[in-house]
Amino acid sequence: MKGLDVQMGFPLQWPNGRPRTADRKPALFRAGGSPLTMTTARRRLTEQLSAMTRPGQTWRTTDIIVTTNIRYTASGGRDQKFSRRDPDDPGVALYFSLDRKPHVLACDKWDSVQDNIGAIAAHIDALRGQERWGVADLRQAFAGHVALPRPTPWWEVLRTDATASLEQIHSAYRAAAKHAHPNAGGDRAAWDRLSSAYEEAKRGKT
Incomplete structure (x- = not known):
């Protein structure tokens, strides 16, 4: 083992x-x-x-x-x-x-x-x-x-670093949104996670 x-x-x-x-x-x-x-x-x-x-x-x-x-x-x-x-x-x-x-x-x-x-x-x-x-x-x-699984933090959802700048956050969100948006064939649940992560990231930087 x-x-x-x-x-x-x-x-x-x-x-x-x-x-x-x-x-x-x-x-x-x-x-x-x-x-x-x-x-x-x-x-x-x-x-x-x-x-x-x-x-x-x-x-x-x-x-x-x-x-x-x-x-x-x-x-x-x-x-x-x-x-x-x-x-x-x-x-x-x-x-x-x-x-x-x-x-x-x-x-x-x-x-x-x-x-x-x-x-x-x-x-x-x-x-x-x-x-x-x-x-x-x-x-x-x-x-x-016993607990819920560890929540996925916004930087993992956006695939950035936890210390990413607001500009890097915007860039990562735009890149992910191109594929995640339902109008582009993305999954609604995935889009909601991405949107929530983006809003949380912006709140933490302002």
């Missing part, structure tokens, strides 16, 4: 209707006696997600994406060209499928992205404990975190 595929997504896609934390605090998560780094936090989360599947079996966790306000390069490293400073909003939202059902875990209680990732990893470990202790199986343990 190959390694678990955990993608890092930008920007943060906080679950709809989930309250945000106003007064964040430093966390006490440690790795070898030292504060968590992004590397150790991501490793800890990957280990917990991997442990949800018994060795030799097909992955129970798929479609994993960790959304934060830190941008990563295609090779998996932090994109220093985008920003060298930590984001003002350290929230983390983990989207994944468990036995083909979408789930989401989100945390913004702590004042750093790595500690919020560490908190999610610790939460998964606690839920896994219910199965280990015979209290509930994994699906029962995660029942409170």
